Amino acid sequence: MESHGKVIDRLRTAFRSRVTVPLEFRLSQLRSLLSLMEENEAQILEALHKDLAKPKFEAVLSEIEMVVNDICYAIDNLKYWVQPDYVGKNLATKLDDCFVHREPLGVVLIIGAWNYPLQLVLLPLVGAIAAGNCAVLKPSEISQATEALLAELIPKYLSQECFSVVCGGAEATARLLENRFDHIFYTGSQAVARSVLQAAAVHLTPVTLELGGKCPCLLYGQLDIPAAAKRLAWAKYFNAGQSCVAPDYVLCSRQVRDVLLPALQQALHHFYGPQPQRSVDMGRIVTERHWSRLMDLLGRSGGRVAIGGESSREERYIAPTVVVDVQESDALMQEEIFGPILPILTIESLEEGIELINRREKPLALYVFSDESKVSVSTVLEKTSSGGFCSNDGIVHMTLPGLPFGGVGASGMGSYHGRWSFETFSHRRGCMLRGWGLEKINVLRYPPYRDGSLSWLRWATTTKKKGWSSCSVM
Amino acid sequence: MEKQVVDRAQQAFLSGRSRPLGFRLQQLRALHRLITEREADIVAALKQDLNRSRFDTPLFELIGLENEIRLAESSLSEWAAPRPVKKNLVTASDDVYVQAEPLGVVLIIGAWNYPWALTLQPLIGAIAAGNGAVVKPSELSSHSSDLLKELLPQYLDKEMYQVVTGGIPESQELLRQRFDHIFYTGNSIVGKIVMEAAARHLTPVTLELGGKSPCYIDKNCDLSVACRRITWGKFVNCGQTCIAPDYILCEPGIQQRVIEGIQQTLMEFFTDNPKSSPDYGRIINRRHFDRIVGLMEGCTVALGGQTDSSECYIAPTVLTDVSPHVRLMQEEIFGPVLPIVNVSSIDEAIHFINRREKPLALYVFSSDKKVIKRMLSETSSGGVTVNDVIMHYTVTSLPFGGVGNSGMGRYHGKHTFDQLSHHRAYLIKSLAMESLNQARYPPMSPARLKRARFFMQTWLCRNREKSLHFYFVCLISWTRRSDLAHPIVK
Numbered sequence: 006m007e008s009h010g011k012v013i014d015r016l017r018t019a020f021r022s023r024v025t026v027p028l029e030f031r032l033s034q035l036r037s038l039l040s041l042m043e044e045n046e047a048q049i050l051e052a053l054h055k056d057l058a059k060p061k062f063e064a065v066l067s068e069i070e071m072v073v074n075d076i077c078y079a080i081d082n083l084k085y086w087v088q089p090d091y092v093g094k095n096l097a098t099k100l101d102d103c104f105v106h107r108e109p110l111g112v113v114l115i116i117g118a119w120n121y122p123l124q125l126v127l128l129p130l131v132g133a134i135a136a137g138n139c140a141v142l143k144p145s146e147i148s149q150a151t152e153a154l155l156a157e158l159i160p161k162y163l164s165q166e167c168f169s170v171v172c173g174g175a176e177a178t179a180r181l182l183e184n185r186f187d188h189i190f191y192t193g194s195q196a197v198a199r200s201v202l203q204a205a206a207v208h209l210t211p212v213t214l215e216l217g218g219k220c221p222c223l224l225y226g227q228l229d230i231p232a233a234a235k236r237l238a239w240a241k242y243f244n245a246g247q248s249c250v251a252p253d254y255v256l257c258s259r260q261v262r263d264v265l266l267p268a269l270q271q272a273l274h275h276f277y278g279p280q281p282q283r284s285v286d287m288g289r290i291v292t293e294r295h296w297s298r299l300m301d302l303l304g305r306s307g308g309r310v311a312i313g314g315e316s317s318r319e320e321r322y323i324a325p326t327v328v329v330d331v332q333e334s335d336a337l338m339q340e341e342i343f344g345p346i347l348p349i350l351t352i353e354s355l356e357e358g359i360e361l362i363n364r365r366e367k368p369l370a371l372y373v374f375s376d377e378s379k380v381s382v383s384t385v386l387e388k389t390s391s392g393g394f395c396s397n398d399g400i401v402h403m404t405l406p407g408l409p410f411g412g413v414g415a416s417g418m419g420s421y422h423g424r425w426s427f428e429t430f431s432h433r434r435g436c437m438l439r440g441w442g443l444e445k446i447n448v449l450r451y452p453p454y455r456d457g458s459l460s461w462l463r464w465a466t467t468t469k470k471k472g473w474s475s476c477s478v479m
Numbered sequence: 480m481e482k483q484v485v486d487r488a489q490q491a492f493l494s495g496r497s498r499p500l501g502f503r504l505q506q507l508r509a510l511h512r513l514i515t516e517r518e519a520d521i522v523a524a525l526k527q528d529l530n531r532s533r534f535d536t537p538l539f540e541l542i543g544l545e546n547e548i549r550l551a552e553s554s555l556s557e558w559a560a561p562r563p564v565k566k567n568l569v570t571a572s573d574d575v576y577v578q579a580e581p582l583g584v585v586l587i588i589g590a591w592n593y594p595w596a597l598t599l600q601p602l603i604g605a606i607a608a609g610n611g612a613v614v615k616p617s618e619l620s621s622h623s624s625d626l627l628k629e630l631l632p633q634y635l636d637k638e639m640y641q642v643v644t645g646g647i648p649e650s651q652e653l654l655r656q657r658f659d660h661i662f663y664t665g666n667s668i669v670g671k672i673v674m675e676a677a678a679r680h681l682t683p684v685t686l687e688l689g690g691k692s693p694c695y696i697d698k699n700c701d702l703s704v705a706c707r708r709i710t711w712g713k714f715v716n717c718g719q720t721c722i723a724p725d726y727i728l729c730e731p732g733i734q735q736r737v738i739e740g741i742q743q744t745l746m747e748f749f750t751d752n753p754k755s756s757p758d759y760g761r762i763i764n765r766r767h768f769d770r771i772v773g774l775m776e777g778c779t780v781a782l783g784g785q786t787d788s789s790e791c792y793i794a795p796t797v798l799t800d801v802s803p804h805v806r807l808m809q810e811e812i813f814g815p816v817l818p819i820v821n822v823s824s825i826d827e828a829i830h831f832i833n834r835r836e837k838p839l840a841l842y843v844f845s846s847d848k849k850v851i852k853r854m855l856s857e858t859s860s861g862g863v864t865v866n867d868v869i870m871h872y873t874v875t876s877l878p879f880g881g882v883g884n885s886g887m888g889r890y891h892g893k894h895t896f897d898q899l900s901h902h903r904a905y906l907i908k909s910l911a912m913e914s915l916n917q918a919r920y921p922p923m924s925p926a927r928l929k930r931a932r933f934f935m936q937t938w939l940c941r942n943r944e945k946s947l948h949f950y951f952v953c954l955i956s957w958t959r960r961s962d963l964a965h966p967i968v969k
Contacts (some may be wrong), residue, residue: 199682206675395905395908434860434861434863439866
C-alpha cells in the first residue's frame with residue numbers, strides 16, 4: 006500500500022502539471038462524481054444502513070440528494086464562479102485593470118465524520134474539485150462500510166492521479182497530518198480539531214473546522230405548539246439525534262413545556278408509530294461506545310424521563326427520549342448530546358434563556374420557535390451568536406446552497422456549501438495590471454520629496470465620495 | 480497584567496456597546512482625529528524608529544489610514560446590513576440572508592516596518608465590525624509603540640480598545656489568553672507560533688506574512704519605466720516592506736540595461752550619496768543590519784554595497800551573478816539589497832518561482848500580453864501587480880493577503896470588515912405552511928420517498944429555471960394528504 010507521503014507527492018505532481026485547472030477537467034470530474042452517486046445508490050444505502058442503521062428515507066434526503074444537489078449546483082454555476090471579479094477603481098488607477106482572480110490552492114485534505122459519512126466527505130470534495138484542487142479524502146473509520154465503499158468507488162470514477170482515499174483510524178490520521186497540505190477541511194469534535202489546527206500550524210496550512218456544540222432551541226411567546234413540536238421532533242430525532250445541528254436542548258417556560266410534551270408525543274407517534282424500535286424510520290447509535298456514553302448521560306441525569314427512555318444494547322437503540330426538570334448543572338448539559346435525548350430546561354423569561362445560552366460556547370446553530378418574530382427572534386439574534394440561525398424550524402437552513410454553513414468560536418471556523426465551498430478551497434488573488442503610460446503622475450510618489458507633491462497627493466488620494474475605492478499611494 | 484487587559488476588553492465587548500453602528504462610527508472618527516491631530520508626533524516617532532522622512536510617513540502610512548477610515552465611515556451601514564441570499568419557491572415567504580456580526584475581542588499584533596499602518600488598519604476593520612481589540616505593536620519600533628500606547632486611550636474607548644507594549648514575554652502572555660480572532664503581521668516563524676497558540680483555543684487567525692516576492696522583467700518592456708518603478712518599490716522604507724520586490728529575474732541580455740536603469744533612478748531619487756538624502760531610510764536595528772550585511776557576503780556588487788553600522792545604513796545595493804543556492808536566495812531579504820538572478824526564458828522563470836514558497840506578491844514587467852497571462856496563470860502568490868510594484872496594495876477593493884507560506888486571510892477596505900466578522904446564516908421562517916413540510920417527515924412509503932426526492936430536486940432548485948406553472952403543480956401534489964398512512968413496521 007502506498008505510503009501517505011507518496012500519495013501526496015503523486016497528487017502534488019499532478020497538481021503542478023496543472024491538469025486540474027481547466028474548467029473542463031473540473032466539470033468532467035464533477036459529472037463523474039454525479040455518476041458515482043447515481044449508479045451506486047443501492048450500495049450507498051446499504052453501506053449507510055450497515056454503519057448507522059440509517060433509515061432509507063433519511064439516507065436519501067440527507068446524504069444522496071444533498072450531495073447530488075450540491076454537485077449539480079456546482080456544475081451549473083462553476084463557469085460564473087471562476088470568472089474574475091473586476092473591482093472598483095479610483096482616479097489614479099482608472100486606466101488599470103484591477104480584479105480578483107480565484108485560484109486553486111493545491112492538495113487539500115478532507116477529513117470526514119461518521120454521522121453523515123458520505124455527505125461530510127463529498128460536499129467538501131465538490132468544492133475542492135470545483136476550485137481546481139487535488140484532494141486526499143480521509144473518511145471516518147467508525148463508519149466502516151461507507152469508508153470501504155468510498156475507497157472502492159472514488160478511484161473508479163475520479164482521476165486517480167488527483168484524488169485519493171486514505172483509510173485508517175486515529176493513528177493514520179495523525180500520520181497523515183504530519184504531511185503538508187494546502188488546506189485542511191475537518192469535520193468532527195473540538196478535541197481532535199485542536200490537534201488538527203496544531204498540525205496545520207507547523208506548515209502554515211489554512212483550515213476549515215466544522216465542529217459542533219450544544220445547539221439551543223428556544224420556544225417563546227405565542228406559538229403554534231403542534232407545528233413547532235413536529236419540526237422540533239423531526240430535527241432532533243433525525244439520524245437518531247446524531248447531527249451536529251440537531252437541537253441539543255430546549256428552553257421554554259413551564260406552560261409551554263406542559264403543552265409541548267403531548268405535542269411531541271403525538272409527533273413521535275406520527276413519525277415512528279407506537280413502537281419506534283420497530284419503525285424502519287428510526288435510526289440507531291453508531292457504536293456501542295457511543296450508546297454507552299448516551300446511556301451513562303441519561304443515567305447520571307437528575308431530570309425525569311417524560312417520553313421514551315427505552316433502549317437496547319444489542320441493537321444500539323435508544324428510543325426518542327425527552328427529559329424534563331433538567332438543571333443547567335445536569336450531566337446532559339455538560340457536553341454535546343449527539344443522540345436522541347432531548348432535555349427541556351424551564352426558564353422564567355427570554356432574558357434568562359439568552360443568558361443561559363451566552364454562558365456557554367457559541368453553538369453551531371441556534372433555534373427559536375415563536376410567532377412573535379419582532380420581539381423574540383430579533384432580541385435573541387442581537388444578543389447571541391451562533392454559526393447559523395433558524396427560526397421556527399430545525400436543520401433546514403443547512404440545506405440551502407446559498408447560505409454559508411459553518412461555526413463560530415468553539416463550533417468552528419470557515420464555512421461551506423454551494424459557492425461557499427468553492428471559495429473555501431480557492432485563493433483570492435488581488436491583481437492589478439498597469440500600463441506604461443501616466444509615468445508623469447507616478448512622479449508624485451517618487452523621491453526627492455517636496456511639500457508641494459505631498460499636498461497634491463493628499464488631494465488626489467482623498468476619498469471624495471461614497472463608492473469610490475481609495476488609493477493610498479499613487 | 481495581560482490577562483487583566485483582555486478581561487477588561489471582553490467585559491467591554493459583552494456590555495454590547497460596540498455593536499450599535501453609532502458607536503463604531505464615533506470610534507472611527509476619533510481614530511481619524513488621532514491621526515490628523517497627532518501627525519507631527521507620529522512623524523517624530525517614525526523618524527526615531529526608522530529614520531523615516533516626514534514625507535514617507537503620510538505617504539505610506541497616514542494617508543492610507545485616513546482613506547480607510549473614510550471608506551469605513553461611508554460604507555459601514557452597507558457592510559453591516561443583511562446580505563440577502565437567493566431564495567427559491569419553498570423559501571419564498573421566508574427571510575434568508577447572511578449577516579455580519581462581531582466576533583468579540585480581536586488581538587492585533589503589528590509589525591515594525593510600517594508600525595502605524597499595520598496596526599491601525601486591522602484596528603479600523605475591527606472597530607467597524609463591532610469588535611473590541613487588544614493591540615500589540617512591535618517593540619522594535621519602540622517610539623511608535625510607546626506613542627500609540629499613550630494616544631489610543633486619549634481618543635478611543637479605553638476598555639474596548641487597549642494597547643499592550645512589550646517584547647516577547649508580553650506577547651507570549653497575550654497569546655496564552657483566549658481571543659475571538661488573532662490578526663498577526665510579521666514573519667512565518669512567529670506566524671507558526673501564533674497559529675499554534677491560537678489552536679489551543681480554536682481561535683481563527685489572519686496571518687500577513689512575507690516571503691521572497693519575485694520580479695520578472697521581460698525583455699519586451701519599457702525598461703526605463705520598469706527600472707524606475709522597481710527602484711522606488713524596492714528602496715522605499717529602505718527595502719523593509721513585505722511586498723517589496725525581493726529579487727529580479729531577467730535574461731542575461733538585458734541585465735546590464737536593468738542595472739543602468741536602476742543606477743540612474745537611484746541618482747534621481749537619492750543623489751549619488753544616498754546617506755545624505757533625507758528621503759533614504761535606515762535599517763531598524765543592528766541585528767537586522769548585521770543579518771542583511773551577512774546575506775550580501777560572497778555576492779558580486781554591481782551597485783552600492785557601502786554600509787555604516789553606526790547608523791545602520793546600507794546603501795541601495797544591486798547584486799549580480801547570484802546563484803539560486805546562496806543564503807541570500809533562501810530567506811526574505813527585507814533590506815535595500817536587490818539581487819538579479821538570470822533566467823534564460825519565461826519557462827525557466829516560472830519554474831524558478833514555483834520551486835519556491837508562494838510569495839506575498841509577484842511582479843511582472845512586460846508589454847507582451849502572452850507573457851503576462853502565462854505568469855499569472857502558471858504561478859500563485861498573495862497578490863500581483865503587473866508593470867509596477869506594490870500598487871495592488873493601494874486599491875482598497877482588492878483583497879490583500881498571502882497564500883501558503885506568505886499567509887492566510889485577507890484585508891483592506893471591506894475585506895477587513897468581513898475578515899473580522901462572523902457571517903451568520905439566517906433562515907427566518909414562520910410556523911405556517913406546515914403542509915409544505917409533510918414531504919420530509921417519516922413514516923416512509925415508496926410514494927412518499929419519491930415525492931420527497933422530487934421535492935428536494937426542485938426546491939433546492941439546482942439553479943435551473945423552471946416555470947411558475949411547474950412549481951405550482953408540484954406544490955399542489957405535495958400537499959395532498961392521502962398517503963399520510965401509518966408507519967410501515969418491520
